[in-house]
Amino acid sequence: MMFFSLWFVPFFHFHPIFMLVSLFLYFLPAVLARHRSDFTAIFLLNLFAGWTFIGWIIALVWALSSERQGPPQPVAAPPPQPPAEGSFFCTACGKPCAAGARFCSSCGAALPATQR
Numbered sequence: 001m002m003f004f005s006l007w008f009v010p011f012f013h014f015h016p017i018f019m020l021v022s023l024f025l026y027f028l029p030a031v032l033a034r035h036r037s038d039f040t041a042i043f044l045l046n047l048f049a050g051w052t053f054i055g056w057i058i059a060l061v062w063a064l065s066s067e068r069q070g071p072p073q074p075v076a077a078p079p080p081q082p083p084a085e086g087s088f089f090c091t092a093c094g095k096p097c098a099a100g101a102r103f104c105s106s107c108g109a110a111l112p113a114t115q116r
């Protein structure tokens with residue numbers, strides 16, 4: 001029994017940590033790519049080609065490269081503004097006037113009521 005334990009324990013002391021570190025290093029590219037849209041592709045490359053050093057390097061570079069975010073995001077276009085609200089222009093002086101104002105705040109010219 002004593003002989004068995006002495007033979008067995010060093011193996012278990014060493015093994016789990018070594019395995020965890022090795023696994024982490026091996027799957028480091030996939031870990032780095034976990035939030036990417038092409039994570040699956042990187043993971044598969046990592047899994048199947050990672051044991052070749054060059055495959056691992058490719059997966060790592062891929063994981064670190066900048067990605068175009070999956071589906072093209074609509075550029076945050078502001079909704080089309082109604083033309084009047086607070087910004088139509090005085091016909092006399094060309095300065096912007098408050099919506100609904102009867103007279104230009106800059107030059108005092110009477111504003112046409114049709115401006116809105």
Ligand SMILES: [Zn+2]
Binds near residue numbers: 091095108
């Ligand atoms: Zn004016």
